[in-house]
Amino acid sequence: MLKNIKWNSQSLDSWSEKYARGKFIDLSGRRTHYIEKGKGDPVILLHGFFYDSYLWAENIDALAKNHKVYALDLWGFGYSTREPLDYGYQLYADQVLQFMDHLSIPTASLAGQSMGGGTAILFCLLHRERVNKLILVNSAGLPNKPPLDSKIACIRGVGEFIFGLKTEAIRKNSLKEAFVHKTELVTQHYFEHVTCFHKIRHTTEVLLTVLRKNFFDKLSDEIHRLATVDVPILIVWGKYDKAISLRHGEEMNRILKNSRLEILDNAGHVSNFDCAEQFNKLAVEFLTEIYDKERESIASQSEATAVSS
Structure with missing residues (x-):
């Protein structure tokens, strides 16, 4: 039982051999674990803090019906490398670029939740x-x-103590309080899959390092710059997000001129899980639709052809 295994105690190699579900590649001497599924135009999924690629477990199959889906474990998370690094959006944007170059992916759509969303924003810029x-x-x-x-x-020392406690209660409480709105969905099965990688040595150090770097909300200038970039953007937000409130999603949508905001009424911070079916429908439609500008261009060309004939 995973319950009997101490947090932050297992070797990356042995734990990956038991529980990693995907593939591994080496990027500049650092291991990246990723899930790959489907065929079609590439979509790269980027998880947020506390999670790994399992964050997208309820979404991958739906997206993979029409797309080639890659769900990455960002460095320090999941079954990717553990080492002292300058954790932040720049590091993760570099990881995504190296990943795409290594697999010869010329272009892709990016979907990112929370910290993964920040990574996607910086990468696009x-x-x-x-x-x-x-x-x-x-x-x-x-x-x-x-x-x-x-x-x-x-708080130095306090974080180490809390994350080191053998109990599952701390992490379960975090999931229910900050991440998942439908708390009945936080079953033992879900909990163990989400936190399985927390058993790997040096995960606690990474989690605390990332938190203490305090970089999550430092992209205001980049978001305003993204408003000048011509890229279609779908913003999805859980109405009851306790970690990053809905007003932030509304503000982001106001700033980003090429965006549209979809609010999931019965969801929290991990809205793609709380309302997976609704999210999947929105994401698939967005990824496969012809944009309004393209529609207008096609209509204009048709009218011009009709007039000339």
Whole structure:
């Protein structure tokens, strides 16, 4: 039983051999684990803090019906490398670029939740030519007051003590309070799959390092710059998000001229899980639709052809 295994105690290699469900590649000497499924135009899924690629478990199959889906474990999370790094959006944008180059993916749509959304925003600004569309799910980026449990975990010594406790209660409470609105969905099966990688040595150090770097909400300038970039953006937000409130999604939608906001009424911070079926429908339609500008262009060409004939 995973319950009997201490947090932050297992070797990356042995734990990956038991529980990793995907493939591994080496990027600049750092291992990246990823799930790959489907055929078609590429879509890269980027998880948020506390999670790994399992965050998208209820979404991958739906997206893979029409697309080639890649769900990454960002460095320090999941079954990707553990080492002291300069964790932040720049590091993860570099990881995505190296991933695409390694697998010869010329362009892709990016979907990112929370921290993964911030990564997608920065990546699009730095490498617009590599991005088809963006899906931002309860995305980090705008100034935001962190939850109380995050503030407590950032206190030196206190965070180490809390994350080191053998109990599952701390992590379960975090899932129910900050991430998942439909708390009945946080079953033992779900909990163990979400936190399985927390058993790997040095995961606690990474989690606390990422929290203490305090970079999640430092993309205000980049988001305003993204407003000048011609890229289709779908913003999805859970109405009852306690980690990053809905007003941040509304503000992001106001700033980003090429975006549209979809609010999921019975969802929290991980809205793609709380309302998976609704999210999947929105995401698939967005990824496969012809944009309004393209429709207008096609209509104009048809009218011009009709007039000339």
